[in-house]
Amino acid sequence: MLPTPLDKYRNIGVAAHIDAGKTTVTERVLFLTGVTERLGEVHEGTAVMDYLEEEQRRGITITAAATTCWWEGHRVNLIDTPGHVDFTIEVERSFRVLDGVVAIFCAVGGVEAQAEAIWRQAQRRKIPRIAFVNKMDREGANFQKVVRELREVLDANPIPVQIPAGAGENFSGIIDLVALTLLTWDETSLGVEMKSEPVPEGLLDEAEMAREEIIEALAELDEPFLREYLEEGRASEEAMVAALRRSALALKAVPVLCGSAFKNQGIQPLLTAVTRYLPSPEDLGPAKAFAVRGGEPVEIGPDANGPLAALVFKVLADRREGILSYFRVYSGEINVGDTVAAGGGEIRVERLFRMHADEAITIEKASVGEIAALAGPTGLRTGDTLSAIGKALALEPIRSPEPVMVVALEPKSEADRELLEKEISELLLEDPSLSAGIEEETGQAILKGMGELHLEIAIGRLTRKKNLALQVGQPKVRRIEKLGGSGDGEAEFSRETPEGICRALVKVRIVPFEEKAPTQFSSLLLSRLGPQEVEAIKAGVA
Structure with missing residues (x-):
């Protein structure tokens, strides 16, 4: 396969409130781009991206999983993030290395609590977004209600580039307002066969009115579009796409799409929207860093020939490859056999991988714009920067939220106590939102996390991995006083x-x-x- 030009890269995350259909969307993306040969289903425990035993058993995403697919000449590096509030660190560290976000909303539930929290995380990092209103086939689905909530609850400027043809049991397809066409899917082909045709007479007035609303919104947001529209007297599809892209990248607007991932409807247009409206690494300009010696600020441009600068955003223990450190390359390239500066020391790169969920695909190098992983007990931690020897850099680190719940752990034997210390160290390496210590009053080991589910899963991993025998106390909320204002x-x-x-x-x-x-x-x-x-x-x- 020929190398993909950097302007054709899309580093995106898929994020949502729990049960909005986020992983189902991702599984359809993998299937329709040819990465997988069969559809993975969350409810059957066969989703490729939910590969942990706990994820398959509970039917939820617990850890962020990375993969890569290709669509219309673009390379899409995709991270599927958890939707449960207890795993917010997975969203935070993924957003740190992503250029765009696909926010999934349930057409029935609308803007739910964690969806709002995730939106604020993306807003704080100034990440361009597109919205996908999923589950249009569900009873009670209401596309316009969700668009209204995007505006009123999230203070966003949503611009629907599609509207549904029907809703609930009457949902039959999608109207593309930019091209003014009706899109429908053949169920027997699992969504592979998509048909595009002129909008039927009965839906044309609604479609034309909605298209005029896009034109009016773009005329207010984008001066080049307004000039062309006044000169030509019409809005071409190309001009609308270009203006929507400029507005989305400038955080002035959020293109909104719709569909039903479970029914395999709306995924191809969503992928096209990713390539059209979300940025490449080149669009976002240089990353900010500091020279380790001297502390001078340095701007790191997205240049394959520039000095190496890559950020480690996730570390985990893989059952096959050992310790894996996931990183995003902001400048230069990293090759197998290189020795690089990292974490205040130096490491030798023995093995490199492109990740597909829990499958590690061997590569020889990772260049600017890529998301990859290196293997080995390197001592790397989340937030470390990889850079060239003699030109050590520090990119902006990754912040971990403060734990809000604590539980006491009592090993049942001295051997279990020693094993607990070792296993907790590995657990904390993987999940920076966990912390551990000794309770001063009782001398008991304590584990702190983001909630009951977070702690339950962490303790489950401790006990199952090495048959560790633990007596677990009742989780308690950590109460921390802090100023709410001046x-x-x-x-x-x-x-x-x-x-x-x-x-x-x-x-x-x-x-x-x-x-x-x-x-x-x-x-x-x-x-x-x-x-x-x-x-x-x-x-x-x-």
């Missing part, structure tokens, strides 16, 4: 002394900092006070 206060102090009456007026303003930032104190008077007075003030404020 506040002002003042107090006057008066005391009689032999020298006379001493008075003091203290005014305090408290302002919340970013999460995990250390407490900082500033005052015009601190430099004129003694150490005891300063410590007293700090203790009082804290």
Whole structure:
């Protein structure tokens, strides 16, 4: 296969609230792009991307899984992310290395809680998005309601580029508003055969009205489109696609599509929308980094001939290949046999892989724009940067959320205690949102995580892997006080002394900092006070 030009790369994530059909969409993508030969089904436990035993048993995504497919001359590096709030670290570290997101919404449930949280994560990272309203075949499906919620709940600017032909049991296809065609699928071909035809008379008025709304929205958002529209007196398909792309990449608009992944309807147009409206690495410009020596800021352009800069975003223990470190290349390339700077030291690259879920496909090099994995006990951790020897760089790290729940673990023997320490270390390497320690009052081992399900699955892995015998306490919520906003206060102090009456007026303003930032104190008077007075003030404020 010939190398794919960088402008044809799409590094995307698929994200959604749990049960919106996210993994079902991904399985259809793999099937229709020829990566898999049969359809994987979540409800049957045969989904390729949900390869963990726990995922197949529970029917949910627990860990982010990577794969690669090709569509219309584009290379699509895709990460399927979990939809459950307990596994938010998987979404966060995936979004750190992705250029675009396909957000899946249930046509019945609309914008649900975790979908909103995921949207905010993408918004914070300024990641362009497209929306796919799934399950249009379900009773109660309402496309316009979901579009309205995108606008009202998420403060997005949704632009439907499709509308459904019917809904629920009457859902029969999709109207492409840009091309003004009706798309239908042959069920017996599992969605492989897609038919495009002119919009029928009974649906034409609605389609033309919806298309005019796109034109009006683009005229407000995109000046080149407005100029061309005024000059030509019409909006061509090419002009609309170009304007939608510019608007999506500038975070001014979110193209909205629809379909039913379970019924194999709407996946090919969704893939085309990924290539049309989501960015390539070239579109996003240079990544920000710092020189390890000196700390000077450095801009890393997406250049295959530039210095190596790659970010490790996930580390896991693979049952076949051992420790795998997933990374995204932002500049240069990394080859088998190279020695690179990483984590404050140097490592030799022994084996490289392109991942397809849990299948490791051997490659000789990974170049700019690629998502790959290297094998070996390298000591790498999530957030480490791979760079050239003598030109060590540090890309923006990956933040892990603070655990919110804690559980006590009591090994049933001394041998189990030693084994627990070893296995917990490996668990923490894979999942930075877990933490462990010893409870001061009881001396018990404790494990902290993002919720009951998170802890349950983590403990299940500990006990099953080595037949570790543990007595597990009841999970408890960790209560952490923090400032919700700014506040002002003042107090006057008066005391009689032999020298006379001493008075003091203290005014305090408290302002919340970013999460995990250390407490900082500033005052015009601190430099004129003694150490005891300063410590007293700090203790009082804290």
